[in-house]
Amino acid sequence: MKTTGVLRKIDGLGRVVIPMEIRNKLEISQNDPLEIHVEGNSIVLRKYEPDCTFCGSSKNVIEFKGKNICEKCRKELNK
Numbered sequence: 001m002k003t004t005g006v007l008r009k010i011d012g013l014g015r016v017v018i019p020m021e022i023r024n025k026l027e028i029s030q031n032d033p034l035e036i037h038v039e040g041n042s043i044v045l046r047k048y049e050p051d052c053t054f055c056g057s058s059k060n061v062i063e064f065k066g067k068n069i070c071e072k073c074r075k076e077l078n079k
Contacts, residue, residue, distance in 0.1 A: 018045070 008016045018028070026047055028034070033048035049058045052070035060071040069077070 004019075004022065006019050006022075008019070010016050023029070028047050035046045035048050037044050037046075050061050050063070050068040051058050052061055052073055053067045054073045055070060057070040057072065061068050062074075063069075064074075
């Protein structure tokens with residue numbers, strides 16, 4: 001893991017601000033969902049990328065009738 005040298009304090013409601021430079025670099029915008037998980041003693045934030053319901057791919061995924069479907073599976077379903 002690469003350190004950025006940026007420190008932030010958690011506020012009274014448990015919130016922390018992610019610096020704009022990091023948000024821009026990772027293309028994280030206001031209201032984008034983030035995944036939060038723990039690895040050892042670290043808290044990891046990742047931009048949420050939906051996976052295909054059928055194959056698990058995260059490439060070219062769209063939502064269709066409440067399900068996430070990738071382009072490859074959409075083509076298979078159209079056959």
